[in-house]
Amino acid sequence: MMKYLLFVFVVLLTSCTDYDYRLSKLPNRELAYEELPKEVQASLSVSDYDSICFAINSKHLLMLVDTNDYNKYKYESVVFGPWIVYNIIIDIQKANVYRVEQGTPHPYIIYKDKLYLADDFNFILYHYKEVKYTEYELK
Numbered sequence: 001m002m003k004y005l006l007f008v009f010v011v012l013l014t015s016c017t018d019y020d021y022r023l024s025k026l027p028n029r030e031l032a033y034e035e036l037p038k039e040v041q042a043s044l045s046v047s048d049y050d051s052i053c054f055a056i057n058s059k060h061l062l063m064l065v066d067t068n069d070y071n072k073y074k075y076e077s078v079v080f081g082p083w084i085v086y087n088i089i090i091d092i093q094k095a096n097v098y099r100v101e102q103g104t105p106h107p108y109i110i111y112k113d114k115l116y117l118a119d120d121f122n123f124i125l126y127h128y129k130e131v132k133y134t135e136y137e138l139k
Contacts, residue, residue, distance in 0.1 A: 019088050019099040023115070026098075027137045030119075033129045039065050040111050044128045062089065065111040073110055089115070096139055113138045 033041065043065045062075035072093050077084045087100040089108060098115070100108060109116040115136040118128070 019097040022099045031133045061106045063107040063109045
């Protein structure tokens with residue numbers, strides 16, 4: 001009996017989602033630092049980092065390069081008890097919600113409806129020119 005209750009609980013938990021898109025399902029491509037748009041490259045310099053960052057819950061999690069995006073996107077964490085299960089980026093104007101898996105390096109950089117993620121942690125402070133980035137096309 002307990003196995004069946006656990007199975008039902010797991011099915012219900014996994015079927016209830018509060019996002020529209022997983023990043024892994026979006027069109028994407030891998031880029032080197034030199035291939036990033038110039039505006040994104042400029043936002044990655046340590047000296048400009050504090051002035052460009054914008055985040056809702058915690059500083060330096062969502063980076064909006066274009067100031068026009070400040071009222072378009074917001075960031076939230078989906079929690080279960082004290083744990084963060086995953087993060088979401090919400091496109092307020094289009095009402096789209098994008099799931100970013102827990103453990104994805106941040107900041108999450110948005111520029112011209114594209115999301116840029118580094119493939120390495122702590123890249124911003126040490127070696128942002130040496131890591132690869134993934135560009136996702138937001139719908």
